[in-house]
Amino acid sequence: MSAIAQQHAIQTGRGSLAGRVSDFLWKHPHVFLTILLGPPLLWLGIIYLGSLLALLLQSFFSIDDYSGLINYEFTLATYRQLLNDANFDIIIRTILMAAIVTLFSAVIAFPIAYYAARYARGKWKAIFYLGVMLPLWSSYLVKIYAWKLILAKEGILTWLVTKLNLLWLLDAWLSLPVIGGNSLSVSYTGTFIVFVYVWMPFMILPIQAALERVPTNLIEASSDLGGTPQQTFRHVLFPLALPGIVAGSIFTFSLTLGDYIIPQIIGSSRLFIGQAVYAQQGTAGNIPLAAAFTVVPIVIMGLYLWMARRMGAFDAL
Amino acid sequence: MTAAVLFENVSRHFGAVRAVDAVDLAVAEGEFFAMLGPSGSGKTTCLRLMAGFEQPTAGHIEIFGETAEGVPPYRRSVNTVFQDYALFPHLSILENVAYGLMVKGAAREERRKAAEDALAMVKLPGYGVRRPGQLSGGQRQRVALARALVNKPKVLLLDEPLGALDLKLREQMQEELKSLQKSLGITFVFVTHDQGEALSMADRIAVFNDGRIQQLGTPEEVYKQPRTRFVADFVGSSNILPPEFVAQLGAAPQFASLRPEAISLGQSGHGRLVLDGTVLSRSFLGAANRVLVIVNGTRINVMSPAAASIPAEGDPVQLSFDRTDLHLMEAAS
Numbered sequence: 001m002s003a004i005a006q007q008h009a010i011q012t013g014r015g016s017l018a019g020r021v022s023d024f025l026w027k028h029p030h031v032f033l034t035i036l037l038g039p040p041l042l043w044l045g046i047i048y049l050g051s052l053l054a055l056l057l058q059s060f061f062s063i064d065d066y067s068g069l070i071n072y073e074f075t076l077a078t079y080r081q082l083l084n085d086a087n088f089d090i091i092i093r094t095i096l097m098a099a100i101v102t103l104f105s106a107v108i109a110f111p112i113a114y115y116a117a118r119y120a121r122g123k124w125k126a127i128f129y130l131g132v133m134l135p136l137w138s139s140y141l142v143k144i145y146a147w148k149l150i151l152a153k154e155g156i157l158t159w160l161v162t163k164l165n166l167l168w169l170l171d172a173w174l175s176l177p178v179i180g181g182n183s184l185s186v187s188y189t190g191t192f193i194v195f196v197y198v199w200m201p202f203m204i205l206p207i208q209a210a211l212e213r214v215p216t217n218l219i220e221a222s223s224d225l226g227g228t229p230q231q232t233f234r235h236v237l238f239p240l241a242l243p244g245i246v247a248g249s250i251f252t253f254s255l256t257l258g259d260y261i262i263p264q265i266i267g268s269s270r271l272f273i274g275q276a277v278y279a280q281q282g283t284a285g286n287i288p289l290a291a292a293f294t295v296v297p298i299v300i301m302g303l304y305l306w307m308a309r310r311m312g313a314f315d316a317l
Numbered sequence: 318m319t320a321a322v323l324f325e326n327v328s329r330h331f332g333a334v335r336a337v338d339a340v341d342l343a344v345a346e347g348e349f350f351a352m353l354g355p356s357g358s359g360k361t362t363c364l365r366l367m368a369g370f371e372q373p374t375a376g377h378i379e380i381f382g383e384t385a386e387g388v389p390p391y392r393r394s395v396n397t398v399f400q401d402y403a404l405f406p407h408l409s410i411l412e413n414v415a416y417g418l419m420v421k422g423a424a425r426e427e428r429r430k431a432a433e434d435a436l437a438m439v440k441l442p443g444y445g446v447r448r449p450g451q452l453s454g455g456q457r458q459r460v461a462l463a464r465a466l467v468n469k470p471k472v473l474l475l476d477e478p479l480g481a482l483d484l485k486l487r488e489q490m491q492e493e494l495k496s497l498q499k500s501l502g503i504t505f506v507f508v509t510h511d512q513g514e515a516l517s518m519a520d521r522i523a524v525f526n527d528g529r530i531q532q533l534g535t536p537e538e539v540y541k542q543p544r545t546r547f548v549a550d551f552v553g554s555s556n557i558l559p560p561e562f563v564a565q566l567g568a569a570p571q572f573a574s575l576r577p578e579a580i581s582l583g584q585s586g587h588g589r590l591v592l593d594g595t596v597l598s599r600s601f602l603g604a605a606n607r608v609l610v611i612v613n614g615t616r617i618n619v620m621s622p623a624a625a626s627i628p629a630e631g632d633p634v635q636l637s638f639d640r641t642d643l644h645l646m647e648a649a650s
Contacts, residue, residue: 220370221403223390225417225468235420239407 059291068285078288082296087276087289091296094273097188098256101195102203102249108196109203109248110241116204117211132201144194144265151190151266153183181268191267195256202251210244211237246308253304257297273297319382321346321472321504322367327376329362336362338528339376344472344506346381349498351507351515354525355551360508363525364474367506368397381471391420396465397474401481402457404449410436410460411445417468435463438497455486462494466501475507479514491518512552516540524548541576545647549574556580556617563645565613566590572646577620579642582608582627582634589637592617596632610634 013019025032061070062077081087116128135143150157161170174180174187181187214237222232260274271279273293280290320343329337337359344350352360365371366378369390378385380395396417404413411432412419418428436442439459449457458478465473475494479487495518498505509515515522516536523533524547532544543549546557556577560570584591594612606627608619619636621627628634 215403217399217401217403218405220368220390221397221399221405222416222420223370224368224395224397225420225464226391227416227420228391231420235416236405 055291055294057291058287059295061288063286063288070287078292081289082292087293090271090273090276090293093270094257095300097192097195097272098253101192101199101256102252104192105196105200105203105252106207106245106249109200109207110245113204113207113211113244116208117214132204135198136201140198141261143198144262147190147194147197148185148266151184151193153185155183155185157184185266186268188267191263194262194266195252195259198262199252199255202255203248206247206251207241207244210241210247214240250301250305254297254301257300318346320344320379321348321381322350322506323377323379324363324366325377325379327363327366327373327378329359329366329371330374335528337366337373340528340530342523342530342533344504345521346504347502349495349505349507349518349520351509351519351522352525353509353512353515353522353552355510358525359528360510360523360525361476362528364397364476364506364508367472368395368474369393394468394471395474396468396470396472397476398458398461398465398478400476400478402449402461404457404460404464406449408448409445410441410447410449410452413449413460414445414464414467416464421468431467432463435467436460438466439463454481455490458482458490462497466497466503470503472504472506475505477508477510479509479511487514494518516552522552524552526551542644543574543646546572546574549644549646554618558615558617558643562613562615563643566643568643569645574644574646575617575638575642577607577618578605580617580619580636580638582619582621582625582636584635584637586637586639589639590643592636594634594636596628596630596634598630599627608634610636612636 013023025035059078060074060076061072062075063069064071082091112128112132116125120128149155152158158167158170161167170184173189174183179188179192181189184190184193218236218240219232222236223229227235258274260272260278263272264275273296277290277293280286280293322342322344324340324342327337327340328335340359340363342363352363354360362371366373367380367385369385369388369392373386376386380393385393404410405416408416411429414432414435415423415428418431423431433442433445436444439462441456441459441463444452444456444460449460452460458481461478478494479490482490491514494505507515507519516539519536521533521535522539524531524539526547532539532548534542539548539552543552543555549555549557553576555574558566558573558575560572563573564570592612594610594617597609597611597616599606599608601623603623605623606621606625608621608627610617610619617636
């Protein structure tokens with residue numbers, strides 16, 4: 001008789017402590033789940049959500065203009081202050097920048113993601129991932145200062161444009177109101193370029209993941225039914241990639257809304273929300289107003305997701 | 318008459334792999350044409366060449382007399398029912414069926430009506446508001462059929478359309494497809510690896526192996542007069558008798574095919590060839606018994622009616638068959 005044939009059909013417990021624990025957890029799966037999820041949920045609940053709530057709470061307090069002390073009484077005064085002209089400008093400026101950066105990132109990211117999902121194989125796929133991820137491995141500050149040098153009046157970009165005899169074009173662009181400036185590195189155009197560069201991987205990767213999940217035979221089916229490549233893109237590929245585009249845009253949009261370093265180093269001296277928060281909680285010591293400013297991106301992102309859902313962006317999930 | 322689909326010396330190579338190798342075929346208009354073969358035999362690539370998803374490496378393709386190579390799929394009046402249906406998950410059933418009409422610019426009301434008619438034709442009336450994910454496999458198969466047929470294609474291509482269905486549903490769909498094809502009069506080209514399906518549905522069958530057509534003929538021809546050992550074995554799993562064995566039976570020393578159901582156990586009738594053998598094994602198949610007999614070292618399968626008495630394993634047995642059922646094929650290689 002073989003060793004296997006000699007065993008009982010039902011084996012006795014292993015007897016050891018680990019064995020008994022295993023048996024117990026197998027019989028009580030909810031205990032197992034509690035042990036598994038308890039610590040991370042406590043962490044999230046207390047440290048993450050707790051601090052967020054504390055922040056929200058702060059935004060309903062106000063600051064005493066004379067003493068500079070926080071007045072712990074519920075009031076909407078801070079929100080009124082948030083909506084005064086100067087502060088409202090900051091909000092509009094930031095939202096516009098975030099929206100344009102997001103739109104432009106999506107337009108640039110789509111073809112790259114499409115190539116990676118549909119055509120790149122083996123070595124080229126590795127090169128794609130490396131190319132997209134590599135910028136994320138180096139310091140954010142180093143990249144931004146590098147861009148400052150690139151975009152400066154004496155920088156390599158101006159030199160290149162001069163060599164191409166296109167300096168007139170750059171000058172014409174910089175002479176435009178609002179988006180122009182003394183040089184690219186002190187204009188909104190510069191801020192925009194660096195935002196697009198820095199957040200690009202966060203747009204490419206979700207779109208690529210979404211496109212990879214679109215079966216090839218759906219593209220073939222559309223073509224088979226008479227859809228030209230353009231129609232196939234519009235009616236099949238784009239709707240199915242939309243959840244990925246929305247995911248990517250959540251990254252680029254919210255990262256732009258919250259960032260305070262890029263506009264401080266590259267751009268005009270006019271503030272973005274992130275800089276306003278930084279200034280209010282630091283030098284100005286106005287924690288309630290800083291808190292109110294941070295509520296803005298949260299509300300905007302909530303609205304954005306709600307709208308995306310209503311427009312059917314997640315139907316294909 | 319112009320052929321619905323014509324292949325002249327068509328090849329499709331992927332690097333060193335010859336998926337389709339110098340294939341000639343002509344599908345007649347209104348015909349139910351099956352391409353049968355094991356996976357990797359080139360039958361699906363042939364279908365994709367007809368649809369336009371693949372372009373031939375060499376050779377010439379015509380669809381209703383018009384040159385098809387170099388023409389993209391969206392400019393061919395040919396529609397495909399895909400193996401796993403390829404329904405658009407983000408569209409309703411009605412939008413799926415109306416898709417072909419929509420991209421061709423038909424008016425909304427017109428395409429809604431045509432799509433509803435097509436759904437009624439495949440016995441899914443009122444299913445238009447659902448999503449593909451809410452339908453069973455058999456229902457999705459019908460939607461895929463409606464989505465293709467609503468375009469009134471000149472040729473309908475079906476890529477193993479019944480492969481994912483269970484047996485009962487498959488038999489039912491075979492009947493329906495056959496009668497649909499008859500009533501519409503559209504040319505059907507059907508890819509399958511199931512020889513039973515090909516035999517029961519097709520007007521003609523092309524048997525594929527290694528990128529080439531082994532035999533092209535009616536189901537009866539292919540079944541009764543297989544040209545090669547491959548066809549004999551693949552279509553209805555025949556007994557393939559080696560040349561030496563055939564020579565002992567008084568025929569030319571060639572490979573021969575002998576269908577299991579042509580053999581009876583025991584001596585019966587006059588003028589029949591008789592062999593002495595030993596029963597190796599037997600299995601009950603419901604309508605029949607399959608008996609494996611060894612004769613002079615050659616294994617022979619016998620399909621015996623369930624009612625007949627079967628000798629036990631190890632017993633000696635006599636086999637008899639009509640000389641005309643012994644079908645000679647290629648010579649020894």
